[in-house]
Amino acid sequence: MAQIKSIEQVIHDGAKLFMPSVSVDCVIFGFHDNQLKVLLLKMKGADQWALPGGFIYRDEDIDEAASRVLRERTGIQDIFLKQFHVFGQPKRSDKKFHLNMMKKDGIKVNKDNWIIQRFITTGYYALVDFQFVKPTPDFSSVSCEWWDLKDIHELFMDHKNILDRALETLRLQLNYQPIGYNLLPEKFTMPELQKLYETILDKSLDRRNFQRRMSGFGFVKRLKETRQGGAHKAPYLYSFDLKKYKKALEEGLQGGW
Amino acid sequence: MAQIKSIEQVIHDGAKLFMPSVSVDCVIFGFHDNQLKVLLLKMKGADQWALPGGFIYRDEDIDEAASRVLRERTGIQDIFLKQFHVFGQPKRSDKKFHLNMMKKDGIKVNKDNWIIQRFITTGYYALVDFQFVKPTPDFSSVSCEWWDLKDIHELFMDHKNILDRALETLRLQLNYQPIGYNLLPEKFTMPELQKLYETILDKSLDRRNFQRRMSGFGFVKRLKETRQGGAHKAPYLYSFDLKKYKKALEEGLQGGW
Structure with a gap:
C-alpha cells in the first residue's frame, strides 16, 4: 500500500489505488480536564476543520481502513x-x-477527476485515552488538534452531522452499556465518573440517583483506598470490574435473557 | 430512475445508472406459525438463495435504496x-x-464489466408483518419466498454471514429494546410473546422469570379480555403500550439518564 503524501498524489493515483465512491470518517473522542474532546484536522485550502477520514485501498477491508486512519x-x-x-x-x-x-x-484538478465524485462514507467512533494520543495531520490538513466538543459549531462538508450522530449514539449507549474504561484513569472517584456522564449528556445528574444506579449496574467496584489531599473528607476510589464491564458491553446493562 | 428488468440491462447500463462499488442487502424478518422467517430470493444461474439487495442510483440516498428494495x-x-x-x-x-x-x-459479460467488481455492502434489517407481504422476485431471481430461519444453512456470497450478523443484532436488541410490534397481532397472550423471544433467541426461557421481567419493563399491558376457546383456563390477552414501547425503543429498557 502506497502511503499518500499529497493531494496531487490522490488526484493522480486515487482512481487506481482506492475504491471509488467510498470513504470512512472517524469521530475520535477523548476526555480531559472534565471536557469531552474530539480530534479534528484543519484543512488545506479551506478555513475549515474536518473529522479524520480516508479512502479504502482496492484490497483493504473497510474496518482496517478506519483503523489505519485512527493509527495514523x-x-x-x-x-x-x-x-x-x-x-x-x-x-x-x-x-x-x-x-x-x-x-x-x-x-x-479536472472536474471529472476521481476525487470530485459522490462519496458514501461510513462513520466510526472510538473512545481513546487522551494522554496517549499524538495528534498528527494528514496530506490534506495543516494541523491536527483536540477540540472541546462544546466549541465545535461548524465543520467541513457534513462532518458536523456525522459528529452529532456519533454523539447521539454515544448518549444512547450510556442507557444500556457501560462507559468510562479508556476515558478515566484506572482509579477514579464517583464524582469523576458522574462528571464524565454529565459531560457526554450535557446535563446535570442527581448525585444520589447516579450513585444508586451505578451501584446497581455492578460494573464499578469500590476500593479500600481513598483519594488523599483534598480539602474535604477523602472520597473513596473506584475502579471498573472488567469482567462485569465486558459482560455488560456484550449483553447490555439489563443482562442477557 | 429506470427500473431494472434484466441482468443484461445491469451489465449494459449499470456503470451509468448506479454508484460504483456500493450495494445494500436487506434482512427481512417475519414471524409466522411460531417460526422466525427470512425473505430470500432464488438466484438465476446459481442453485443458491440470496438476501434481497440492490444497487444505489447515482442520485439516490442509500437509505432510500434499501427502502426501495424492501418495497419492491x-x-x-x-x-x-x-x-x-x-x-x-x-x-x-x-x-x-x-x-x-x-x-x-x-x-x-466482460471480466472488467461494472458488475464484476468489488462491492462494499450495507446491511439493513426490518421486522415486517408477515401477513401483508407479497413476496416478489427481482431481475436476478426466479422466485422470492419466506424461509424458516432454522432451515437456512448456506446462502449466496457472504449473505449467510450478513444474516447471522443481523440476527446477532436483533438478539442484542432484545436485551435493551422492546420487540414484538409488527411481529405479533394487536392482542396476544404472554405465552405467545414468550414464544417470539424464544424463537429469536433459539432457547427456552423460564415462564415466571419472563413474565416478571416483561411486567417490569412496562411496555406490555394486560387487557381485561381473555383468549376464549382453548382447552385450558382462558389466558389473559395483552397489547403493547405504544407510548412506553416507543420510549423504550429510544432510550433503552433501563430508561434515560
Missing part, C-alpha cells in the same frame, strides 16, 4: 472502533465547493 | 429499516464465481 492520526492502535452509521445522501459531496477549495490551495 | 420485494412501505453493519472485506466478491454464474445463465 493518533499513533495508537488496537483501539475498538465502532461503525455507527453510513452517510449516503447524494448531496453530501458538493463538487463546486471541492473544486474551489483545491483552486484556492493552488491545485489543478 | 414485499409490496409494503413505511417500515423502519435499520442499518446494522457495513460488510467491506475485499474477498466478499468472488469474480470467478460471478463470471461462472452468468455463463451458466447464458449471459456474456
